[in-house]
Amino acid sequence: MTATTRRPALDRLLSPRSIAMVGASNSPTRIGGTVFANLLRAFPGDVYPINPKDEVVQNRPAFRTVSELPEAVDMAVIAVPAPAVVGVVAECAARGIGGATVITSGFAEAGPEGRALQDRLTEVSRETGIRVVGPNCIGYMNAHEGVMANFMMTVDQPLPQPGPVALVSQSGGFGSYITNKAVLAGLRLGWFVSTGNEADVNVANVLRHLVERPEVGVLLSFVETLRDPEVFVETACRAAELDKPLVLLKAGRSEEAARAAMSHTASIVGSAQVLDAVCRQYGVFVASTMEELLDFGTIFQDGRRARGNRVIVMTSSGGAGVLLADEAGQAGLSVPELPKEEQTALAADMPLPFYGSTVNPVDTTAQTTAMPDAYRKVLNRVAASPSADMVAAVTWAGPGPGNDAIVEMYQNTDKPVAILSTAWSEQFQQAGVPTYTDPRRAMAALAALARQSARRPLPPDPARFTADADRVRRVRELIAGTGGETTLLESTGKSILAMYGVPVTREELVTDVDGAVEAAERVGGPVAIKVMSYQLPHKSDVGAIRLGLRGPDAVRAGYREMLAEVARRAPDAVVEGVLVQQMAPARLELTCGLQRDPVFGPMVALGLGGVLVEVLSEAVLLRPPFDADTARAALGELLGGRLVTGRRGLSEAEQQAAAQVMAGLGVLALELDEVTEVDVNPLRVADGVVLAADALIVVDHG
Amino acid sequence: MTATTRRPALDRLLSPRSIAMVGASNSPTRIGGTVFANLLRAFPGDVYPINPKDEVVQNRPAFRTVSELPEAVDMAVIAVPAPAVVGVVAECAARGIGGATVITSGFAEAGPEGRALQDRLTEVSRETGIRVVGPNCIGYMNAHEGVMANFMMTVDQPLPQPGPVALVSQSGGFGSYITNKAVLAGLRLGWFVSTGNEADVNVANVLRHLVERPEVGVLLSFVETLRDPEVFVETACRAAELDKPLVLLKAGRSEEAARAAMSHTASIVGSAQVLDAVCRQYGVFVASTMEELLDFGTIFQDGRRARGNRVIVMTSSGGAGVLLADEAGQAGLSVPELPKEEQTALAADMPLPFYGSTVNPVDTTAQTTAMPDAYRKVLNRVAASPSADMVAAVTWAGPGPGNDAIVEMYQNTDKPVAILSTAWSEQFQQAGVPTYTDPRRAMAALAALARQSARRPLPPDPARFTADADRVRRVRELIAGTGGETTLLESTGKSILAMYGVPVTREELVTDVDGAVEAAERVGGPVAIKVMSYQLPHKSDVGAIRLGLRGPDAVRAGYREMLAEVARRAPDAVVEGVLVQQMAPARLELTCGLQRDPVFGPMVALGLGGVLVEVLSEAVLLRPPFDADTARAALGELLGGRLVTGRRGLSEAEQQAAAQVMAGLGVLALELDEVTEVDVNPLRVADGVVLAADALIVVDHG
CATH class of the missing domain: 3.40.50.720 (NAD(P)-binding Rossmann-like Domain)
Incomplete structure (x- = not known):
């Protein structure tokens, strides 16, 4: 060999x-x-x-x-x-x-x-x-x-x-x-x-x-x-x-x-x-x-990185400058107003009378094309501005002192540069100056570079994930107790979720009406009661649920009416018990789920819940393992950020709690291969608290 | 002169x-x-x-x-x-x-x-x-x-x-x-x-x-x-x-x-x-x-129009073809599979062995560049296909028989054509062949052309709008009765809305508890009661609302409790009466409003309502005059179309009713200059019915 x-x-x-x-x-x-x-x-x-x-x-x-x-x-x-x-x-x-x-x-x-x-x-x-x-x-x-x-x-x-x-x-x-x-x-x-x-x-x-x-x-x-x-x-x-x-x-x-x-x-x-x-x-x-x-x-091939997301824009066309600034904003970059002293210094280089702008975008107007020295000076000053991390400039394709000045500026600075040009230019290509023919494309590229420059730490290494063997054993006992049913009872599902740190409604599983009355007292406040039966995954279709029962009489009456209705409408259903559950308040309803993608394996999803889940069809997705910080950052991307910034959006505490739910499902996915699907819907959100009010867990007994 | x-x-x-x-x-x-x-x-x-x-x-x-x-x-x-x-x-x-x-x-x-x-x-x-x-x-x-x-x-x-x-x-x-x-x-x-x-x-x-x-x-x-x-x-x-x-x-x-x-x-x-x-x-x-x-x-300069939105894509690169088809779909165009007989005819022109595709995209593979005659034949057949209204083709910039064939095809067909090319080509420019350097841009242009080709009728001519003088007189009497208040009572607002065909909840304004009990009986079912006071635009803040009261006792008790709470929490508020209102069911909540834009004047908005209104920040807007058909078409654009196509989205009847609400507000805007703002929130939707459950009308008494 x-x-x-x-x-x-x-x-x-x-x-x-x-x-x-x-x-x-x-x-x-x-x-x-x-x-x-x-x-x-x-x-x-x-x-x-x-x-x-x-x-x-x-x-x-x-x-x-x-x-x-x-x-x-x-x-x-x-x-x-x-x-x-x-x-x-x-x-x-x-x-x-x-x-x-x-x-x-x-x-x-x-x-x-x-x-x-x-x-x-x-x-x-x-x-x-x-x-x-x-x-x-x-x-x-x-x-x-x-x-x-x-x-x-x-x-x-x-x-x-x-x-x-x-x-x-x-x-x-x-x-x-x-x-x-x-x-x-x-x-x-x-x-x-x-x-x-x-x-x-x-x-x-x-x-x-x-x-x-x-x-x-x-x-x-x-x-x-x-x-x-x-x-x-x-x-x-x-x-x-x-x-x-x-x-x-x-x-x-x-x-x-x-x-x-x-x-x-x-x-x-x-x-x-x-x-x-x-x-x-x-x-x-x-x-x-x-x-x-x-x-x-x-934008990436010259290997430059940006220290922040502030762009300074230099243009001789006010309109192109405004478009670049617009696109910068839409791409998540800032185009900060320059401090007075920088503006004064720029103005000193400009030809007079000066009808442009030194604010940012720096607009040197059409005049400057006839004054290449002034343009060169201003451009280099713009690139050197301590108020900017990246430079964008507008130019016309073709040879000339303006484009020579751009090449010189590019070589003199170590900041990332994007040039908006009417067309590709051989001069820029040879000098390696990143060139774009549209304001949006220029700013999308700078925004990508800013994102690359400010990377978050990587997700945890999957190889380092260690399962909690004791918890796995306990969950498997619960699953084994289902007698081969693939869709777990809501009560079982919530017990499992609770082991993974998912906050669930206070609730008790009872088997007779007196037990329900006592449980309701311990749970406190108005309660919901739900029939637990493997044959009734869709409870409301057969009247297997009563909401907002307050006091022993209401619980007693509701319990009897409900069981009578179920006996009439679903005579073959075997009732395993009745879940007496706290009524969780909700300002917003979310849904959190686990799916196994055929390509990428387990994925934890969180989106808006309730009736809007199908109307909106939007969710953030994370692949386990991930930590609660990653989940929180992901929440910030839902609905264009409005779920966390909107006036009635999630509070700090609610974001943390929702992230915790995602993280819990992520751990569950890695510990329990046999769980093929989890659907927590709704996850009710109010007053800083997030509660799983229903839970569907599907297992593959193998 | x-x-x-x-x-x-x-x-x-x-x-x-x-x-x-x-x-x-x-x-x-x-x-x-x-x-x-x-x-x-x-x-x-x-x-x-x-x-x-x-x-x-x-x-x-x-x-x-x-x-x-x-x-x-x-x-x-x-x-x-x-x-x-x-x-x-x-x-x-x-x-x-x-x-x-x-x-x-x-x-x-x-x-x-x-x-x-x-x-x-x-x-x-x-x-x-x-x-x-x-x-x-x-x-x-x-x-x-x-x-x-x-x-x-x-x-x-x-x-x-x-x-x-x-x-x-x-x-x-x-x-x-x-x-x-x-x-x-x-x-x-x-x-x-x-x-x-x-x-x-x-x-x-x-x-x-x-x-x-x-x-x-x-x-x-x-x-x-x-x-x-x-x-x-x-x-x-x-x-x-x-x-x-x-x-x-x-x-x-x-x-x-x-x-x-x-x-x-x-x-x-x-x-x-x-x-x-x-x-x-x-x-x-x-x-x-x-x-x-x-x-x-x-895409517009050659003046061509498309008879439909079906595109046929011709490519010698499978990947580029898939990208074009993807973008066509995302732009709302279709890339239909060609019928068998067309595919057979295309295959007969292809070089053998043929490892491409005749389905659409028609992929002639890299082989065909070496066989210009076959390419030319297939391209012209593709352009003549009765299954397509528009033609897209992929090419490399630069002279050659392939691009000559494209120019010839363009000149032989009257269908709109978009060419995806690696760069601008002088040959195409001189021949006027619409050229694009990105699949998305090519398909966005063809989609715009398809939209231009299938224009809906124009909105009604504002000059032809005639006000209903009798209705205007009656509304102005109501407004005059407010004694100069700029924000009308909910009860007054709903009366006005009803005159414009907006379906409102069944309700009665009462001034004593017995009146409330009688009204509740006439309204039927569980009722809401709300204190009407010019000083209390935000009723829930001071307990000026009770929901879901069922039966005379509940109404009587609720009425008394509510007035006592308001007297305690807002002692200075003058109570004009109590509104006894039907509880409107809701699967979805919408909101509909009228604003006067400083540039374009009155604009009627409709969006998702309830707590999500700020979180989602999405609405369709129409400028009066417009008819209910226009409003219905506009609804179809909300939430990327999912509000009308989603599984729990608006039914036919609900769409019609929501459109009717928008149209009513549009007429109101034109008839009543003094109404500066209308806010119907929520507009409750269930079982084919849309009901205004609250209404805010702001007037400028001039």
Whole structure:
């Protein structure tokens, strides 16, 4: 075994020191010709063509088969017809090759036969340890090490200038498309990997690999199906630790949103929402458009960070300045009025008479374009302002002293800069000045940068979570006592919730009318009584509930009437008991639930409850483990922040209590795999108190 | 008086047949030099320089003063120092000149002295009838008639190709900025007018003028302050009648949103929301970003209309296709699966083996770029599909047979087309092919076009509104009976609402306990009782309300307890009576209100009520007059449509009833100027019935 083969196979695949290409061709119009020509462009190591017919391919002596190769290369590019691919990959594995990049189409995307071929490819990879990118991909580019193993560009197109940005895309065509756009937008791509059908390596794996590489500073990704969510989350955590921004653009959102609702809570939590929530929780940026993916890459590629969220805006057009300030506000940034002494200093540099503004936006008016020195002075003073953490400026595309001054200012400051320009400008691209063609896009990028600069601590490490074995034992005893019922009684559910710190209504389970009267006295105040029966999950449908009973007579009468009505309307229901429960006051009703997402596993949701739950369909979601502080911060995002800032919104104490409920459900989710669903609805909120007034727990007895 | 002077002054100002320029200069770096050079570029009529020192300006014999001009020109451009402007404009008026374009700065934007100068300018315009564009503007361009009365470009820049798009901007700098962008984006501008400080002519006036001009097909506008809202609404109605899209970009939204709340309802209705609502009601598009303003102009400039909202997407990148389909769905468009026979026909044109898709998006895969004939065939078939009303296609910028095929397809079809391209392309610009660089932007533009193509009938003409004189008399008697109180009693308010068709709770006003008991019997069921007192607008604060009283004993006891509590807690309150009211059931609570917006006048709002009103802060707004159908359509926009589509949302009957409440308040607003505010909160909704359970009416006795 040589030193080379000791490297992990994925590293050999993506950073090869020698390459072979099966299906290398002399024809420039064939993919096998284009890829091989690209391989030869910048790679410093050996590149071996494999071709059973031609003895020489593009001036290199060709080998007939993989077995005949003079060395166990690190990576093989494969562009042979689909039916031959599996055999070739197996041959590569046998020859000791680390990885294969399979360009060929005609696999899972092409129906059942292709699907079968792909399954065999996956098997070969699993069995032999050879790592496979593709099939049905456009290949990859590792510009730092000269690997152009792709047909996303032809040999006559200039190689992109390598930079800190890595782009990983499932879709090859889209990857090529966006790479083209990225180069036009001045994004310096060092890596582009298309994973195609992901028979082995997927987007999450590649991101996980690239996040550790020192030359990679920014990770952009485009996915249709996110595989290996655990790896994705781990990558997000590493990216956060290393302060490398990770941006995700997801296709197929509207389809996923239409996914059939599995239960009540699932109806408000489509999986696009789950993905968004997971990204928010782990600090991943979700790009809302293709251009935003590039816009974020552009603001992040120079590695600058902001000390706060104050922007100073410099413009010669009042209208553009106002739009930038508006968008700054809407993006959560501030455009603070400059202190008097700074304004005086700025005014001293302005031409007279001066009809602009020194307040912020600093408006130098159209006059200044004719006075480049004044513009330059003011611009540098603006960038140096101690009142601002970031700089935005407006300009017209095209050469001129104004744009020279902008480049100079950008180079003189270490603050993040975003330029609003009428169009891309080659001058700015070469100087690396982040440029945007719309005020909203400029401010969205600065806001993302401010968020990256002010990261909250990461969520707790799932590996460190330890279950409370005693509590788990006690809960399992309760569950075992249900005799195999999958939906627990409300009374059992609340007992379990209480063990996880969820405040529940004061209540007692009784079995006769005298017991109810006594329990009502202990519970105090007006009470609700509810029939507990596994056959009656929807109590109000059959009159199995009475509300607001005050005093022994009312309790006694209510109890008898209720049981009589249930006996009449649901004669087959077995009554396990009657729950006598405190009437919880409510200014607001919330709902809190636990669902198990097919991709990301347990997710705890909190939203508005009561009848509005379906009308509003909005919830915050967290993936356990998380602490109560994280839950509290998440509450602040509900209803655009109004749930906590609104005049009748949640008070401090209520926020804390609601967060505690979420945290409790999070722990429950991790301790009890058999609990498939929890629905606390309503969670009644009043006077600083939050109380679970009903609870539904569904278990899978396995 | 000549034929020329008989034209309206604004028409003479914007379509002059002869022009003078006061302050025309020989210096190319001065504004007076730039503007005069621009005037000479394309104008076919006479252009006279006026300069007190130079005898010749840019090869034209100069005149020393306006009075010395050989004819009463239609328009004078004025670029002299601010203190001289008013005198020059007065001189122009005296000489019979129709209008002045005042470039000079140093007016209202420059402090109190400038403000005074501007007021005098406004006065001169009002007194003499001369129309004034500016001051502090960049001038205007009427490309169709060769008028370049501006300094937005220098003489070395090529003149834009005249087209159907008109851009009106308050901000000159921004207008110039966006004009520059527009030309880069391939927008064919025929008109650009900057109105500056609007001493006389404002954006609304110019739009009103331009909407009637036959060469104008699309109106784009940018405003900071919208003056003459009535003219704006009238323009919107004319634009709708003439099927000319009107798009508005508004600056200063976040400032306005922060405007102090004037009362309860005002807190949920900032004036940016009012503007948005008025635009929606009258069919004006509100651009959410600067680029969207241009994107909409681009989709509208070829004048095509769509027969429906079905889009067919053609792509060679599966990922880009999915993104386009996603965005189509989110924009309210459909991407229908093609029928089998169409798919078969498409497949026959595809190269084999074919691993793409014929479903829609039609994905021809990367293969097709190497097969231009197949691409061309498929593309034309896609455009001709009877299953689609609009066409979207993905391409790479740059010359090639694929883009030639796109141009050909665009020219062969009369369907609206939007191309997603990596960048602007000169080829597409010259051919007029609408091009977008982001999937969301492409679909937002097509969705706007679909909306324009399927316009609802216009709102009723305010001029045709006739008040019900008898009802007005009866209401005024009620109001007069309050003895000058500005906030009416709930009982009075509900009587008035009932006259406008608003369903109110069954109720009676009584003055003693026996009356209350009898009234409760007539009202039926459990009742609420409420103390009516002008001093107690917030009844629950002092115990002036009892809920859910059932039977004579409960009513009697509640009545006594309530009056005793009020006597104790609000000893100075004068009790006018006690309202005995039906308890209205509620599945949902709404709120409906009338406010008078300082800009647009009466606005009727409807939103979620109860405690959530502040938490949610969302409402639909309509400007009277409007009919119940318009109100119903507006309800459909609340909460992203979920208020009417949600499982527990409003039923048909409830929607109709809620719309009726809005319509009633609309009529009330028009009939009763003295009513400054109405707040119906809550409007209780259950079982197909909507009932006003409380009502606050504020009047201004004048």
